[in-house]
Amino acid sequence: MLKNELYYLTILTITILVILVVLLIYLTIRKAMDIKNRKAIGQFIEKYHSVLFTMLMEGGYSRGLNPKNVLEQIAIEELLGRFSKILEGEDEKSRLTELASMYLLERYRKQLKSKRWSKRMNTLYHIEDFKLTLLNDDIYLLTQKKKLSHEELIHSLRILALFQYEFLFDLLITRYQNLSEFEYRTILVRLEQKQFEKYILHFHKSSQSLQTAILDVISIKKELNYLPFLEKIFSVYKGEIRLRALKALSNVGYVKNTEPYLELLYSSKWEERMIAAKLIGSLKEVKGISRLIELLHDQMWWVRFQAGEAICQFPNGHQILQEVLETSKDVFARDMAWEWLHKGV
Structure with a gap:
């Protein structure tokens, strides 16, 4: 009995040792590959850093800059990522978007369909940084997926808002009606006036969380052209919506008639x-x-x-x-x- 136990224990020990050795070999090979890949990426970056910078600052293209594999695409992605953080001129930013579209568009289009959550999220961040509006429809399709994580959804909607995507309004009004006030606000604050006006027109039919988000965005933007709308909301609504409209008016810093607001200084509600x-x-x-x-x-x-x-x-x-x-x-x-x-x- 004791011999059998020793035999099985020996087999188990040997098995564990073999697994550990195999794992060690795998990690060693993986580490060596990673080092080799990083070296190749670094060499590409060093070779084309000045070329890409000149293209961004002066325009034009380089025949030599033609990524032949994934590593070279990653190198271009890293270079453009660095430049996106320091470029200030609109012409330079426009060229960066153009170059990202030229070298990375199809790569990102495929990665949005990846089964890996991390790859899809990283792709969304790059699309936002590089202002790749050509992928609007692809991001829209991503929002339709049933197994999409909530974080991906909100980020996708924020990107569509930043890109002034025309179908975003329909998405928020018909499909995603139960977002939080904070989530709506982070989306709407990115809209330009033409797109934002749609939500003003739909205000009375909106959920309370969307209504408060709309009023908070006006409060942030402090634009006088929304004054008639705010005063109407203040006079018609009660409770939290009325309070948010009042807050927006205080941030805008102007009203046509001060009397109704002077009376509020005596309100029973603190x-x-x-x-x-x-x-x-x-x-x-x-x-x-x-x-x-x-x-x-x-x-x-x-x-x-x-x-x-x-x-x-x-x-x-x-x-x-x-x-x-x-x-x-x-x-x-x-x-x-x-x-x-x-x-x-």
């Missing part, structure tokens, strides 16, 4: 008092100064903080805060006045 204070500060509406001083005594810290910031935006703001600091009996109001008087000091 969020409305806070954002209204920000808006009145942006507008530098002197009619609101007395109420802003009162809001320095508000029970909510955020309201007091925003009131202090709003007062600072008036020409005599520091003088007002100094008076509050010296005369108010409310310790919280004095603390907030002191904080804003000493910000940036």
Whole structure:
């Protein structure tokens, strides 16, 4: 019995040793191949670095620069990736896109169909960096796949937004209606006005997460042409949507009539008092100064903080805060006045 156990143990030990040796040989060969490949890529980069740079800066093409295998394509990809981070001129960026299209387009088209998630994701990053709008339809087809990861989907939609893809609107309205507010916002913020207008027109039929994202994008862009839309949303909607519209107005920093917003300084909802204070500060509406001083005594810290910031935006703001600091009996109001008087000091 003991001999049998020793025999099996010996066989198991030998088997494990053989597996380890085979694994070691494989890793050694793999490492040697990787070193050889990196050397070949490095040599190609060294040989064509200046050639490619000249093509980007001055235009034209080189007959010698003709990648014959995957390693040389990787070398060109790395070179273009380096240049994409330092180029500033529109002509140079346009040439980079043109060269990436010439040398890498078909490679990326195939890689988008790869079964490996990492390869598809890396390809999406390169497509975005090189602005390869010729692959719009390929990325669109990728979004239709059932087994697509959520990360791939969001990245694909962001790229389509960056490239102003005309069918993106239909994708978001009909197929992907349950994205988060943050995800919608990272997509919509990349749209130019012509494409973004579609979402403005569809606002009333949109989900709340898409509506809040639309209002937040307007808040980020701070464009006056959306003012009538924002004021309408503010007057028609309630709750979170109304609040986001008010926030957008405060960031735009302009309204046609200040009266409705002055009234909000007395709102029973602290969020409305806070954002209204920000808006009145942006507008530098002197009619609101007395109420802003009162809001320095508000029970909510955020309201007091925003009131202090709003007062600072008036020409005599520091003088007002100094008076509050010296005369108010409310310790919280004095603390907030002191904080804003000493910000940036």
